[in-house]
Amino acid sequence: MIEPLSDTAKLREASAAHNWRHFGDMTDGAAEQLRVIVRGEGCHLYDSDGNRFLDALSNLFCVNVGYSYGDEFAEVAAEQLRTLGYHANWASTHPRAIELSARVAELAGDLDLPHVMFTPSGGEGVETCWKIARQYFKLKGENRWKAIARETAYHGVSLGAISLNGIAAYREPFEPLVPGALHVRNTKAYGRPEGETEAEHAAFLLEDMEARILQEGPSTVAMIIVEPVQNAGGMLTPPAGYAEGLRALADKYGILLVADETITGYGRLGTWFGSQRIGLRPDILTSAKALSSAHAVIGAVLVSDRVYEPFTEAPSLFKHGNTFGAHPVMSAIALKNLEIMERLRLNEHVLAKEPELRAALESLYDLDCVGDVRGMGFFYAIELKPGTVSDGALLAKEIENGLSDAGIMLRVTPTPTGAILGICPPLVADTAEFDELVGGIRTVLSAVCG
Ligand SMILES: Cc1ncc(COP(=O)(O)O)c(C=O)c1O
Missing domain, CATH: 3.90.1150.10 (Aspartate Aminotransferase, domain 1)
Known part of the structure; x- marks a missing residue:
């Protein structure tokens, strides 16, 4: 039986012995400074x-x-635990999943993404997007599987998500990866030729994207996935015209456009979704972290009517699901978080x-x-x-x-x-x-x- 540890030295010692931290430096002695x-x-x-x-x-x-709303989160979590501590969001459902999906779809508003599936993490959301895109095309009678992401972008650690990561050092230990994950230039403006306008930069990036689509064969490309502002590489904002240009390319070649809003979702850029701020019109949007301000383990994937529609024709079930997506306690906390964000x-x-x-x-x-x-x-x-x-x-x-x-x-x-x-x-x-x-x-x- 482990007693709760309060002494820093003992905590560090126990950590070194047992706690394998994510992306953590586990070399000898590292925990001494932990x-x-x-x-x-x-x-x-x-x-x-x-x-x-x-x-x-x-x-x-x-x-x-921030960290000052624990009491409010605790209250809704306790109430949910007393009422219904768990129920899956599979064949039957529960009120919090329904309420949260309606609320998230409402926040997406003008993006028109009314169908919401919950996930237990950002990476699982990305994985879900790729699987939706692949099955969507199968249902439409096409065989498209490739996904185009951007250099240096981070999308998670599952094998699908890590394949999409644009950071080679994160991919290499796990190769061979999921085939069909491709990378194009990101929107970094620092270091571009002096005097280049945003319009010229956007045109350059869109040409790069289009060349890649053509090189791969448009009929094989299922999705393009981008963050509204790319975190890895250092908050890479898009040049004016880029978001609209991506939409035009997606439409031209029948590719689904996916926004990875794992970070930019829920207010980071001053709008509920970053896509709303930069004028991106995705077919699918994935979000996680701040849906609950990380007080609960929950993410959400939002899709348009067009993407959803083929899955509604029997027997076209989306063959995907997990135990913890839309967990009622997590959903209750997320609802409270959105309420707090709105109140503030x-x-x-x-x-x-x-x-x-x-x-x-x-x-x-x-x-x-x-x-x-x-x-x-x-x-x-x-x-x-x-x-x-x-x-x-x-x-x-x-x-x-x-x-x-x-x-x-x-x-x-x-x-x-x-x-x-x-x-x-x-x-x-x-x-x-x-x-x-x-x-x-x-x-x-x-x-x-x-
Ligand atoms: C843009 C983006 N996508 C996906 C992920 C993966 O999220 P998670 O760590 O919840 O799996 C992250 C994590 O930082 C991220 O920044």
């Missing part, structure tokens, strides 16, 4: 030694309402505060090493100039450690000779948190590479 987080409040986290950290990443891009008017807050956050981050341009500040909503990246150092991995570690010592948690990704800081605060963040964030970054970057 931070054990025990409490959250507002936009801040506290570790087992009482240290306080600004969570400038919303944990893993997901705690959109978080979309309006993000749009109103976006210029202030952007300006605060752009003030860092006076540091020599800052090359690019980009993003939208509450979703930004700071890319350090290539050539800042000879070893980006060392630099990233140094910055991450420096920020951690300064009480700021965010993600620092190495580039070959620089680094990218990913910034994604809870949507309840305000001027005080922006000041804390930018002050901390300034201090650390000045010391490390000013």
